Amino acid sequence: xxxxxxxxxxxxxxxxxxxxxxxxxxxxxxxxxxxxxxxxxxxxxxxxxxxxxxxxxxxxxxxxxxxxxxxxxxxxxxxxxxxxxxxxxxxxxxxxxxxxxxxxxxxxxxxxxxxxxxxxxxxxxxxxxxxxxxxxxxxxxxxxxxxxxxxxxxxxxxxxxxxxxxxxxxxxxxxxxxxxxxxxxxxxxxxxxxxxxxxxxxxxxxxxxxxxxxxxxxxxxxxxxxxxxxxxxxxxxxxxxxxxxxxxxxxxxxxxxxxxxxxxxxxxxxxxxxxxxxxxxxxxxxxxxxxxxxxxxxxxxxxxxxxxxxxxxxxxxxxxxxxxxx
Amino acid sequence: xxxxxxxxxxxxxxxxxxxxxxxxxxxxxxxxxxxxxxxxxxxxxxxxxxxxxxxxxxxxxxxxxxxxxxxxxxxxxxxxxxxxxxxxxxxxxxxxxxxxxxxxxxxxxxxxxxxxxxxxxxxxxxxxxxxxxxxxxxxxxxxxxxxxxxxxxxxxxxxxxxxxxxxxxxxxxxxxxxxxxxxxxxxxxxxxxxxxxxxxxxxxxxxxxxxxxxxxxxxxxxxxxxxxxxxxxxxxxxxxxxxxxxxxxxxxxxxxxxxxxxxxxxxxxxxxxxxxxxxxxxxxxxxx
Numbered sequence: 051x052x053x054x055x056x057x058x059x060x061x062x063x064x065x066x067x068x069x070x071x072x073x074x075x076x077x078x079x080x081x082x083x084x085x086x087x088x089x090x091x092x093x094x095x096x097x098x099x100x101x102x103x104x105x106x107x108x109x110x111x112x113x114x115x116x117x118x119x120x121x122x123x124x125x126x127x128x129x130x131x132x133x134x135x136x137x138x139x140x141x142x143x144x145x146x147x148x149x150x151x152x153x154x155x156x157x158x159x160x161x162x163x164x165x166x167x168x169x170x171x172x173x174x175x176x177x178x179x180x181x182x183x184x185x186x187x188x189x190x191x192x193x194x195x196x197x198x199x200x201x202x203x204x205x206x207x208x209x210x211x212x213x214x215x216x217x218x219x220x221x222x223x224x225x226x227x228x229x230x231x232x233x234x235x236x237x238x239x240x241x242x243x244x245x246x247x248x249x250x251x252x253x254x255x256x257x258x259x260x261x262x263x264x265x266x267x268x269x270x271x272x273x274x275x276x277x278x279x280x281x282x283x284x285x286x287x288x289x290x291x292x293x294x295x296x297x298x299x300x301x302x303x304x305x306x307x308x309x310x311x312x313x314x315x316x317x318x319x320x321x322x323x324x325x326x327x328x329x330x331x332x333x334x335x336x337x338x339x340x341x342x343x344x345x346x347x348x349x350x351x352x353x354x355x356x357x358x359x360x361x362x363x364x365x366x367x368x369x370x371x372x373x374x375x376x
Numbered sequence: 377x378x379x380x381x382x383x384x385x386x387x388x389x390x391x392x393x394x395x396x397x398x399x400x401x402x403x404x405x406x407x408x409x410x411x412x413x414x415x416x417x418x419x420x421x422x423x424x425x426x427x428x429x430x431x432x433x434x435x436x437x438x439x440x441x442x443x444x445x446x447x448x449x450x451x452x453x454x455x456x457x458x459x460x461x462x463x464x465x466x467x468x469x470x471x472x473x474x475x476x477x478x479x480x481x482x483x484x485x486x487x488x489x490x491x492x493x494x495x496x497x498x499x500x501x502x503x504x505x506x507x508x509x510x511x512x513x514x515x516x517x518x519x520x521x522x523x524x525x526x527x528x529x530x531x532x533x534x535x536x537x538x539x540x541x542x543x544x545x546x547x548x549x550x551x552x553x554x555x556x557x558x559x560x561x562x563x564x565x566x567x568x569x570x571x572x573x574x575x576x577x578x579x580x581x582x583x584x585x586x587x588x589x590x591x592x593x594x595x596x597x598x599x600x601x602x603x604x605x606x607x608x609x610x611x612x613x614x615x616x617x618x619x620x621x622x623x624x625x626x627x628x629x630x631x632x633x634x635x636x637x638x639x640x641x642x643x644x645x646x647x648x649x650x651x652x653x654x655x656x657x658x659x660x661x662x663x664x
Binding site for chain 2: 106153154157159160161163164165167168169171172175176178179288292295299328329330331332334335336338339342343346
């Protein structure tokens, strides 16, 4: 019964996501929908790294930037198509992640946070200062929408494109989590020494996950660049990394559905708080603090404990123990 | 020329050292990285601005206002977030996230109060420059160095000569044993939070006349303070001071002889290299 309602919810969400463009043609909604998809991709990757494997990273914006800059600079300067430049960006991000990850992922907790934070600062400063190469703080202009079979992907078609890619990444990550690899990753999070002594090559797994998360972030970056059609270093600062981290924590750590819900909430929230754009940080900060203090398992955790509460109240045959409540 | 560059490096180095010191203090007593340390500095500078420019208070009163407010802020954070989280024995990362949340809050609230644009405060002395042996020195540089030296000596005396200071050290060193010896560990943790916030606020008040103050200043100075603490060794406040001076001087030399663009990069690259080669820092003891 529980599984049925759960699948019902996700099925309804999927049908809604595929069908609503039929009823509404507002480009603003498409834009928001695409931004949610981009955020979901980043959050799923970071959740695999942080939620499941326990390795914090504040360098997610760097890989987002690598994806965005590699694809667009290649297109603008050499004229190759989106379909080649984006995979190149993804490969480059994964390579950089492996090179950076090998020394960095030996560090733990705080030190890892600091090292990834400084990597993020270094990339952003590079984007600003390497003017001849990246366009400096003016950014990259003249980006064109990708074309597929002669049709430009923008608006509704771009929305479906991003939606399908997001679903694909969701399925990939879900399969990783449910496989032996996922089990190894969670063991690393719970106790790295124990994982090592059980024959898990911890550094290799951590670097692998880091590279995978970087690859997804790079894809998201390229998709963002081809949505906004203009990129500048400001977008790719530490704040962006923190935003993804907030999405993962708010949704619920080590829950893929949490990453999705977190991304939806955090992307729609500023839109709903229209006029509060200035105080976005304040709202994020308060929400994050409240969740850390009172619901460390995030929105998903709150929902499932509420559901358990309701079920234990409804189920009068059992004595009223607070079992489901943890 | 070189001497002048060196002096300006030492001046900024003193600021990084103060932030790094505060950072190491909280880390020692709670094993948490305070990611809001830079925000403490920013709030300190802002309160000093409010005291001297808006309320037109005399200098000493404004200083007390700034340090006092920040001490209250530190106590607030400790009581509202860190202490409950410690009681629940939450993951360290959760506490780091709490600090990140606080730093977002502070930044936004100060943007609401003081606006986004850079503000100016007057220096400690009326005369802006003076000459020693043919070298032009900003008088505020001197103020920064003297203030840093005095406050660090006071802190050193506090930690090594007074019973209370030694109790703080003891509970940082071994919480359980300190508790068994009758030390109220929670009070000691609050004390180190207060001292850490107050040193950062002091750094904020003295950096104001050199750099512009704005709600976004905390981030960069805070990160350089982390870099100072990490380079020097997290376990050692003396290391944090040396690390800060080292980063300040290197940055200023690179900025003048190579390029200002890369002087900012240097601090982070330097920190990354130290983290990779010697994660316990130059003066630190390996922690296991």
